[in-house]
Amino acid sequence: MSVLNQKLEWRYATKKFDPARSVPAEKIERIIEAIRLAPTSSGLQPFELLVVTNDEIRARIRDVSWNQGQVTDCSHLLVFAAWDDITPERVNMMFDLTNEVRGFRNEGWEAYRQQLLGIVGARGTEANYQAAARQAYIGLGIALVAAAFEEVDATPMEGFDPEAVDAILDLKSKNLRSVILLPLGYRADEGDWLVNLKKVRRERSKFVTEIK
Numbered sequence: 001m002s003v004l005n006q007k008l009e010w011r012y013a014t015k016k017f018d019p020a021r022s023v024p025a026e027k028i029e030r031i032i033e034a035i036r037l038a039p040t041s042s043g044l045q046p047f048e049l050l051v052v053t054n055d056e057i058r059a060r061i062r063d064v065s066w067n068q069g070q071v072t073d074c075s076h077l078l079v080f081a082a083w084d085d086i087t088p089e090r091v092n093m094m095f096d097l098t099n100e101v102r103g104f105r106n107e108g109w110e111a112y113r114q115q116l117l118g119i120v121g122a123r124g125t126e127a128n129y130q131a132a133a134r135q136a137y138i139g140l141g142i143a144l145v146a147a148a149f150e151e152v153d154a155t156p157m158e159g160f161d162p163e164a165v166d167a168i169l170d171l172k173s174k175n176l177r178s179v180i181l182l183p184l185g186y187r188a189d190e191g192d193w194l195v196n197l198k199k200v201r202r203e204r205s206k207f208v209t210e211i212k
Contacts, residue, residue, distance in 0.1 A: 007148040009199060014153040016192040017073040017185040027150045028076055031184065034146035038139040042116055044094050046086055046132035047139060048176060050079040050169060057168060064164035065181065070155050074183030079169065080140055081176035082132035086120040129177060136179040143182055157181040 001009070028051070035049055052058055053076055062071040071077060083090060095113045099105050120128055140156055147154040158180055165171075165178040187195055201207070 004145075007151075008145070010151070011144065011148040011154070012194060012199065013155045014070065014183075014185070014187045014192065015155070015194050016188040017070055017075070017153065017183065018188040019073040019185075021075065021186040023075040023150075023152050023184055023186070027152055028184070030150060031143060031146045031152065035139045035143050038142040040135045040138060041131070042094075042112075043098065044086065044091065044132075044135070046090070047080055047082040047136035047179065048174075049139070050081060052077040052079060052169075060168050061160070061165055061181075064168070065157065065160035068157065068159060070157065070183040070185075071181065073188075074155075074185035076184045078143065078182040078184060079165065080136040080179045080182065081169075081171055081174075082129060082136045082179050084129050084132075084172075084175045084177050085125045086123075086128040086132060088117055088121070091117055091120060133177075133179045140180055140182060147184060152184050153187045155183050157183065 032049065032051070036045075040046065052061070055072070058072045058077055061077070062068065065071050091113065095109070098109070123131070144154055144156065160178075160181060162178045165181075166176075169178070171178060
């Protein structure tokens with residue numbers, strides 16, 4: 001088994017974190033950098049990451065997250081927040097950044113800019129948000145793998161009230177909407193019913209179809 005698959009076999013959706021253990025800053029930064037480097041459609045990066053360590057704010061988020069203890073017992077709480085719309089300003093910002101970083105303008109790239117502006121303009125605000133939210137899930141996948149490599153436990157959580165979390169974090173003022181939570185930390189020695197259970201996945205023959 002490869003190192004990658006060993007790490008993925010090790011990880012699981014931690015149900016109980018040890019609140020006394022904190023993830024070292026360097027590990028958190030490597031996980032964040034992996035998320036920043038995640039691929040996104042057209043390179044737009046249409047989501048942002050909030051790293052919440054404030055105890056009071058996390059307690060308020062727990063109240064609107066089915067009272068799940070991971071929110072407050074973890075070391076760091078990551079909130080993936082997608083753009084509420086893929087606006088022309090945001091598209092142009094990323095295309096201009098690309099030109100600046102690469103140091104030149106490409107005719108084909110500029111033609112694609114105009115094509116994309118037409119697509120997102122016709123699609124509408126809610127459809128653009130949904131598209132951005134799907135890109136946030138790519139970042140989530142990268143985060144889970146990066147955390148596993150760091151031997152940091154992580155639990156992706158959709159069980160929360162997005163509008164309430166948006167209000168707690170004042171996301172509307174940033175034109176963002178919360179998509180998913182990711183507590184990071186270390187599993188507790190006791191109290192997690194899932195920790196010693198075998199990982200259950202369908203076998204390859206029932207999961208993969210090869211079309212030749």
